[in-house]
Amino acid sequence: MKxxxxxxFVAAAILFTAxxxxxxxxxxxxxxxxANFSKYIAVGNSLTSGFADGGxxxxxxxxxxxxxxxxxxxxxxxxxFTSPFFTDAQxxxxxxxxxxxxxxxxxxxxxxxxxxxxIDAAKHLAKYTTxxxxxxxxxxxxxLSFDPSLTFSAANxxxxxxxxxxxxxxxxxxxxxxxRNHTFFSLWLGNNDVLGxxxxxxxxxxxxxxxxxxxxxxxxxxxxxxxxALSAGGQKGIVGTIPDVTAIPYFNTVTVAALLNAAKAINPxxxxxxxxxxxxxxxAATAEDLIRLPFQTAGLFGQGAIPxxxxxxxxxxSNWVLDKDxxxxxxxxxxxxxxxxxxxxxxxxxxxxxxxxxxxxVKVGMNIQGIGxxxxxxxGGAFSLDGIHLTPRGNAVIANVFIDAINxxxxxxxxxxxxxxxxxxxxxDTK
Amino acid sequence: MKKILLSALLSAPLWVLGQGFQVNLQGxxxxxxxxxxxxxxxxxxxxxxxxxxxxxxxxxxVSAGVNPLLFKSAxxxxxxxxxxxVKNKVAPPFEFYAVWGPKSNKWKLGLGVYTPFGGLVDWGxxxxxxxxxxxxxxxxxxxxxxxxxxxxxxxxxxxxxVYNHGDVNLQRALPVNYPxxxxxxxxxxxxxxxxxxxxxxxxxxxxxxxxxxxHKSKVITKLDxxxxxxQVPGSLTSSFPAGNTFNAELPLPATTSLGVGIPLSKSxxxxxxxxxxxxxxxxxxxxxxxTNTPSLADTKSARNYRDGSSFKLGINHRAxxxxxxxxxxxxxxxxxxxxxxxxxxxxxxxYILSAGLGYTPTSHFEVNAxxxxxxxxxxxxxxxxxxxxxxxxxLVYAPGLSLTYKW
Numbered sequence: 001m002k003x004x005x006x007x008x009f010v011a012a013a014i015l016f017t018a019x020x021x022x023x024x025x026x027x028x029x030x031x032x033x034x035a036n037f038s039k040y041i042a043v044g045n046s047l048t049s050g051f052a053d054g055g056x057x058x059x060x061x062x063x064x065x066x067x068x069x070x071x072x073x074x075x076x077x078x079x080x081f082t083s084p085f086f087t088d089a090q091x092x093x094x095x096x097x098x099x100x101x102x103x104x105x106x107x108x109x110x111x112x113x114x115x116x117x118x119i120d121a122a123k124h125l126a127k128y129t130t131x132x133x134x135x136x137x138x139x140x141x142x143x144l145s146f147d148p149s150l151t152f153s154a155a156n157x158x159x160x161x162x163x164x165x166x167x168x169x170x171x172x173x174x175x176x177x178x179x180r181n182h183t184f185f186s187l188w189l190g191n192n193d194v195l196g197x198x199x200x201x202x203x204x205x206x207x208x209x210x211x212x213x214x215x216x217x218x219x220x221x222x223x224x225x226x227x228x229a230l231s232a233g234g235q236k237g238i239v240g241t242i243p244d245v246t247a248i249p250y251f252n253t254v255t256v257a258a259l260l261n262a263a264k265a266i267n268p269x270x271x272x273x274x275x276x277x278x279x280x281x282x283x284a285a286t287a288e289d290l291i292r293l294p295f296q297t298a299g300l301f302g303q304g305a306i307p308x309x310x311x312x313x314x315x316x317x318s319n320w321v322l323d324k325d326x327x328x329x330x331x332x333x334x335x336x337x338x339x340x341x342x343x344x345x346x347x348x349x350x351x352x353x354x355x356x357x358x359x360x361x362v363k364v365g366m367n368i369q370g371i372g373x374x375x376x377x378x379x380g381g382a383f384s385l386d387g388i389h390l391t392p393r394g395n396a397v398i399a400n401v402f403i404d405a406i407n408x409x410x411x412x413x414x415x416x417x418x419x420x421x422x423x424x425x426x427x428x429d430t431k
Numbered sequence: 432m433k434k435i436l437l438s439a440l441l442s443a444p445l446w447v448l449g450q451g452f453q454v455n456l457q458g459x460x461x462x463x464x465x466x467x468x469x470x471x472x473x474x475x476x477x478x479x480x481x482x483x484x485x486x487x488x489x490x491x492x493v494s495a496g497v498n499p500l501l502f503k504s505a506x507x508x509x510x511x512x513x514x515x516x517v518k519n520k521v522a523p524p525f526e527f528y529a530v531w532g533p534k535s536n537k538w539k540l541g542l543g544v545y546t547p548f549g550g551l552v553d554w555g556x557x558x559x560x561x562x563x564x565x566x567x568x569x570x571x572x573x574x575x576x577x578x579x580x581x582x583x584x585x586x587x588x589x590x591x592x593v594y595n596h597g598d599v600n601l602q603r604a605l606p607v608n609y610p611x612x613x614x615x616x617x618x619x620x621x622x623x624x625x626x627x628x629x630x631x632x633x634x635x636x637x638x639x640x641x642x643x644x645x646h647k648s649k650v651i652t653k654l655d656x657x658x659x660x661x662q663v664p665g666s667l668t669s670s671f672p673a674g675n676t677f678n679a680e681l682p683l684p685a686t687t688s689l690g691v692g693i694p695l696s697k698s699x700x701x702x703x704x705x706x707x708x709x710x711x712x713x714x715x716x717x718x719x720x721x722t723n724t725p726s727l728a729d730t731k732s733a734r735n736y737r738d739g740s741s742f743k744l745g746i747n748h749r750a751x752x753x754x755x756x757x758x759x760x761x762x763x764x765x766x767x768x769x770x771x772x773x774x775x776x777x778x779x780x781x782y783i784l785s786a787g788l789g790y791t792p793t794s795h796f797e798v799n800a801x802x803x804x805x806x807x808x809x810x811x812x813x814x815x816x817x818x819x820x821x822x823x824x825x826l827v828y829a830p831g832l833s834l835t836y837k838w
Contacts, residue, residue, distance in 0.1 A: 021516065022505040022824040024809060029512030075512060102666040367818030369508065370562030371606040381606060393606075404510070416510030418559045423608040427664035 029075035033411030035236045036183040037078040041133045042066030043177050043230065044188040044240075047398075048136025049158065050083075052384040052391065055096030055112075056138055056158060058086045060384075063392040063422060066134050066186060068399035069406075072415050084128035084162055090117035094125065094157075097385050099378065100428055107378055109297070109385055125161040132162070135177050141192040142222050143214045145173035152209070178229055185230045186402060188240030188353070190341065193219060194333045195245045195388070201292060201319035202278050202326035213333060220340035227344050238351040238406050241338045243359040246327050249377035250387035251290040259291065263302065263310055274315040277323040282315045288324035293377070293387040295320050351409035353402045368397065369420050381424035392422035453708065455741075455783075456498040456524045457545045459799035459833040463787015464745020465759025467702040469690030470643035472633065473747070474835065475528035478543035478577050481643045481690065482589025483633035485530055485579035486539045493529040496833025498803065500524055502552060503828070504777050508559050508821040509811070515558045522551035526833070541577035541591070546570065547647075548683050554774060561604040561614070563817045564774045568600040571652065571683060575629055585637075590630035597623040597652045597681055601775075609664050615671075621657020623681060625650040643690035643704075649712055652681040659720060661727075670726035678719045684739075684766075685709040698749040706743075710736040710766035732816055739766035743783065755789035757801070770815040777823030779810035797835040804828055 042048050042064075049056055050064030061067070061083055070081035086093045092115040101108035117126040138158045153159050153176075154169040163171065193214035197204060205211045230237060245251070256273050263270035272284035285291075295301070295316070306314040322330065338356055345352045362382055365374035373394075374380040377387055382394035390398060396419040403414045458476025461468035469480045472487035475494050500522045507514045524546045532539030548571040556565050572595065579589030599622075605615030631645035655678050661671035688706040695701055713736040719729050745759030761783030772778060787801035807825035814820070 020503070020826055020828070022503055022826045024505055024507040024514050024822050024824050026507055026512070026822070028507075028510055099666075367816065368820075370560060370603075370817040370819050400510070407510075415512040416508065418508060418511060418513070420559050420561055420604075421557075423612045423614075424606060426608050426610045426612065427666050429609050429665045431665045431668060 027413045028415045030413050031411070032076040033407070033413070035406065035410040035412050037073040037076060037412075037414075039079055039133070039180075039182045040066075040070055040073060040081060040184045040186070041135055041177070041180055041182040042186045043226070044136040044186070045140040045192055046136065046138035046389060047191065048134065048186075048188055049138050050134075050136070050395070051138045052386070052389045053096040053098065054384075054386040055092075055094040057093040057096050057112075058088070058091040059392075060096075061085050061093075061134075063395050064134060064136065065390075065395045065399040065402060066136065068396055068417050069186070069402055069414070070133070072399075072403060072417060076412055076414055081134065082130075082132045083134035084132050086117050086126070089115065090126055091115050093117045099385060099425060101430070102428065123157060125157050127161055129162060129164045133180075133182075137162070137173065139192060139210060140173055140189060141196065141210070141214065142190045142219055142226070143193055143212065144209060145189070145226065146222055147172040147209075174225065174229065182230075183235055185235060185237035186240070187226060187230060187237065188355070189226065190219065190223065190242045190337050191245065193337065194242070194330055198245050198322055198326075198330050199250070199292070199388075201317075201321050202323075202330065203319045216333065216336040216340075219337050220344075223337075223340055224344050227348055227350070231348055231350070236350065236410060238353055238402055238409070239341055239345045240353040240402070241341055241356040242334050243355050244331060244334055246290060246322065246330055247359055247363045247375060248388055249375055249380065249383045250293045251322060252375065253293050253377040253387060254291040254296045256285040256287055256289055256291065259301065259309065266302070270310055273309055274312050275309075275321045275323060276315045276318045277321070278318055278326050280318070282312050285316070285321070286324065288327065290322040290327060291316070292320050292322070351405045353398075353405045355398060355401060358398070358401050362397075369418075371420065373397065378425050385425065391424050393419055393424045396422040454500070454524045454546055454549050456500065456803060456829055456831065457526050457547065458528075459496050459787060459801045459831050460747065460755075460757065460789060461745070462498065462801040462803050462829075462831055463757030463759065463785055463799070464702055464747060465743040465761040465783045465785045465803075466741075467690070467704040467743040467745035467759055467761070468692075469631070469645050469688050469702075469704050470633070470641040470692035471690075471700060471702050471747070472641075475530040475541065476526065476543075478528050478530065478541040478575060478591065479526070479545055479547075479629070481631035481633055481645045482541065482577045482579050482591050482629055483587045483631035483645070484643065485541045485577060485589050486532070486537065486581045486587045487633065487635070488530055488539065490837040491531045492835055492837040494833050494835035495525070495527045496799070496831060497523055497525045498801070498829045498831030500551075500827065500829040502550070502825065504552065504774075504823060504825040506554075506558070506560060506774065506777070506821050506823055509813070511559070511821070513559075515554065518553040518555060520551050520553050522549060524549060524829070537581040539579045541579060541589075543575040543577065543591070544572065545575075546572055550776060552775060556604065556616070560774045560819050560821070562606050563603060563814070563819045565602045565604055565616075566600075567602075567775045568598070570598040571650075572596045573650075577629070585635040587633040588631070589633075590628060593627040593629055593648070593650060595625040595627070595650045595652050595683065597625065597654065599623070599654065599657070599681070605661070605663060607663055607667060615661065615663040615667075617662070618660045619657060619677060620660070621654040621677070621679070623652045623654035625652035625681070625683065639694050641692040643688065643692075645688045645690070647686045649685040649709065650683040652683060654679045654681060667726075670724045672722050672724065675727075676721040679717065682712045684712055700747050702745045702747070704741075704743045706741045708739040708741070708766065711738050713766075734771060735768055736766045736771070737768060740764045745785070753791045755791075757785075757787035757789070759783070759785040761785075769812065772810060772812040772823065773814055773817070774819070774823070777807070777810070777825055779808040779823070779825075781805050781807040795837055797837065799833045799835070801831045802829070803831065
């Protein structure tokens with residue numbers, strides 16, 4: 001009897017300890033809901049293509065938010081998802097910039113120039129013309145998707161790369177994305193319709209369609225055409241709103257205050273930074289005027305007999321500055337585009353990834369899964385070294401914004417992406 | 432102008448002590464009864480459970496026991512379909528007691544060395560909560576010399592002085608990446624000490640129903656000069672200087688217990704304990720680094736613990752002269768409020784189940800075994816500070832064995 005009790009006691013103890021693992025039951029990954037993810041296509045611009053650090057390269061392509069979404073769709077009926085990846089031998093694609101030193105907090109950015117994918121002196125990229133589902137093209141815009149001259153397909157190297165020689169110069173993006181027998185789509189396009197203008201200091205360069213600010217009514221009607229074409233077969237999908245382009249590090253790193261502090265360090269008498277506004281007027285800059293990130297390394301500031309930017313007679317020229325009136329104008333266009341996007345999506349019953357609202361939260365700063373994320377340059381973790389495009393971590397965060405919106409709209413349970421598996425900016429491992 | 436401050440990159444690592452760190456394993460007999468027994472003069476473990484009962488022990492004795500504890504915790508990020516588990520690591524809570532007093536005298540001396548708080552959680556270096564915590568190894572060892580005195584034939588009081596030796600090793604990943612993509616890492620390692628006391632009252636009524644009132648004081652454990660080892664990419668070493676140290680404070684809470692012992696028959700006794708664990712002392716956690724940089728500031732994190740409590744019911748049945756059987760059930764309320772749950776102690780209300788047996792081959796020698804099981808309820812949480820968002824579920828298994836020599 002005693003022995004029996006003792007033995008069963010020991011046996012039970014061993015069994016319990018070995019076998020009983022805690023279980024957590026959740027519905028994630030069980031259903032596609034009302035959607036069909038068997039063939040997903042992603043329509044968009046550089047953000048969709050995985051562009052980062054000022055270039056398109058393999059590491060960025062692999063973690064583009066559509067690719068992260070597609071991988072997670074696999075558990076709820078998603079099919080394969082092909083992207084125009086650069087080969088390993090040409091992994092650095094167009095080239096990009098890397099952070100190679102941090103001297104007293106000052107970043108040194110160095111171009112990466114090996115393993116590029118250029119095939120000629122005219123900088124054509126190695127072709128990828130077989131069928132793909134990540135259709136994101138850096139530089140693509142809503143207005144240029146309908147480029148009537150069809151010349152943008154030759155002028156944009158990232159678009160040209162995806163076209164056969166017979167197609168180059170003979171198609172536009174609107175035509176290119178059709179006829180793909182997709183069952184689900186994402187459409188995150190329109191940033192460049194305002195960003196191209198803003199990145200040039202709100203100066204439209206004559207003859208350069210990428211610096212045009214797309215008319216609001218034109219945007220709305222062209223966007224409707226895109227949505228109609230993509231959902232022509234009754235496909236479900238998701239559209240993304242356009243982030244406030246004035247919230248990105250590109251416009252918030254070289255601040256007027258930082259410039260003034262730098263000037264005062266050399267000449268304590270420095271009292272103001274002078275800018276030329278969009279109207280041609282010259283005035284002292286305020287905190288509401290935004291200076292473009294590349295000004296940091298342009299080598300202009302304080303130069304010359306009349307120190308550049310520090311005297312009304314030699315102000316920072318308009319193309320470096322998004323002055324406060326231009327900021328208002330750009331914000332107004334973004335809001336208008338977004339209200340078009342949202343009303344079109346709502347009328348079509350599509351999901352909406354409100355990246356506008358999300359990036360505004362990122363700007364304030366947030367903690368996700370133990371990671372502090374904000375829109376500070378380099379240290380913020382979400383934006384890559386160009387101050388515009390996303391890091392792998394930023395892509396993972398945005399992928400979840402899309403996934404959450406898709407799940408909420410269609411009752412699907414696409415699992416979310418574990419953002420902790422994706423890096424922010426790479427810091428050099430040298431002192 | 433070009434200065435970039437790497438601020439807000441890193442909030443300091445966090446410590447959280449929950450019910451999960453209160454180790455309810457201080458005597459094999461009581462463990463077998465779910466931790467009840469403060470109102471029973473069962474054995475030398477009364478040094479811990481109720482110093483007032485020690486003087487009622489019939490014999491002098493020494494005992495030593497161990498309860499290898501397996502803390503099996505799982506986590507699933509909100510929206511994810513991946514469940515992650517802690518690694519199987521066995522923590523060794525132990526207890527040593529000695530009780531001595533002249534026969535038929537009114538007093539006894541006792542010594543207890545035991546581990547009332549501790550935690551061993553290793554989630555691995557690449558789990559989805561790695562930026563909140565990768566591993567924690569916390570040990571608090573209490574040394575408690577005790578005096579117990581009979582006031583009357585039915586009332587005893589006792590008190591002990593508590594010295595705590597604490598060891599902490601806490602690690603987490605830092606969200607800064609090396610060129611190969613891997614994350615930074617920080618290890619905080621420190622040793623501390625603290626002082627407190629443990630006092631109890633034992634009353635045996637004429638009906639042989641016994642009562643206990645026990646208070647174990649808080650023990651504020653100070654860690655001075657712990658090492659803070661930051662592994663970060665070389666370009667960030669000026670922000671996280673090598674050889675840094677930290678000071679911190681570990682508040683281990685007071686516990687007040689009320690116990691009742693009810694003899695059901697000559698061979699069977701029922702024990703009930705209600706405990707009030709005064710975690711409210713844990714309002715915030717502060718880290719004071721010896722060297723601060725713009726990226727590494729001292730921190731003060733809100734914890735806002737409320738008091739916890741537990742209710743335990745156990746039964747001890749003497750099946751024969753040599754064999755005793757025990758069982759117990761219990762329930763404990765977590766002190767961790769919503770928004771403050773962390774992977775260090777993924778705490779929630781819990782059920783306790785236990786069983787035990789004792790074997791006494793001779794009048795001098797005794798072997799006791801126990802099995803202790805806790806089912807910590809599943810809890811979906813988004814931590815207010817780290818944003819770690821998901822569901823925790825924990826099961827605790829602790830088999831135990833002790834040897835006693837009596838004379």
